[in-house]
Amino acid sequence: xxxxxxxxxxxxxxxxxxxxxxxxxxxxxxxxxxxxxxxxxxxxxxxxxxxxxxxxxxxxxxxxxxxxxxxxxxxxxxxxxxxxxxxxxxxxxxxxxxxxxxxxxxxxxxxxxxxxxxxxxxxxxxxx
Ligand code: HEM
Numbered sequence: 001x002x003x004x005x006x007x008x009x010x011x012x013x014x015x016x017x018x019x020x021x022x023x024x025x026x027x028x029x030x031x032x033x034x035x036x037x038x039x040x041x042x043x044x045x046x047x048x049x050x051x052x053x054x055x056x057x058x059x060x061x062x063x064x065x066x067x068x069x070x071x072x073x074x075x076x077x078x079x080x081x082x083x084x085x086x087x088x089x090x091x092x093x094x095x096x097x098x099x100x101x102x103x104x105x106x107x108x109x110x111x112x113x114x115x116x117x118x119x120x121x122x123x124x125x126x127x128x
């Protein structure tokens with residue numbers, strides 16, 4: 001598979017993951033029962049598996065790796081923060097306030113990862 005096809009899959013899964021997370025966050029804030037619907041709970045796991053799989057495959061193709069190259073280390077840690085805060089926001093947070101704060105933190109982590117992706121620099125929102 002060519003690099004560009006893989007990158008398109010990666011970016012598409014990023015868009016679905018972020019869009020889906022944002023939508024589920026709004027459902028959480030609205031206390032919507034839709035959050036418990038089976039496919040709404042399962043789809044993110046499928047999307048995030050494609051996201052991570054394409055990420056690691058891309059990294060292998062360009063021969064740059066997390067914990068070797070700074071920008072991929074930053075992306076990986078940012079992804080873990082996005083997942084961790086996302087879990088608190090959608091499931092684990094005890095109060096609505098905690099879940100809302102975790103939702104904002106997860107969105108900030110995702111924005112940071114997008115910034116790192118676009119600049120290939122761990123410095124946030126660094127301009128070329
Ligand atoms: C929330 C998580 C992630 C987001 C939002 C994200 C976002 C993006 C975006 C928008 C691009 C396209 C950049 C461009 O065309 O200039 C990209 C490319 C890429 N991503 Fe990710 N990514 C994520 C996770 C990861 C992880 C964890 C890794 C590696 C372990 C990774 C490795 C790569 C690689 C190698 C490229 C190709 C770089 C290039 O051609 O410039 N990504 N990512």
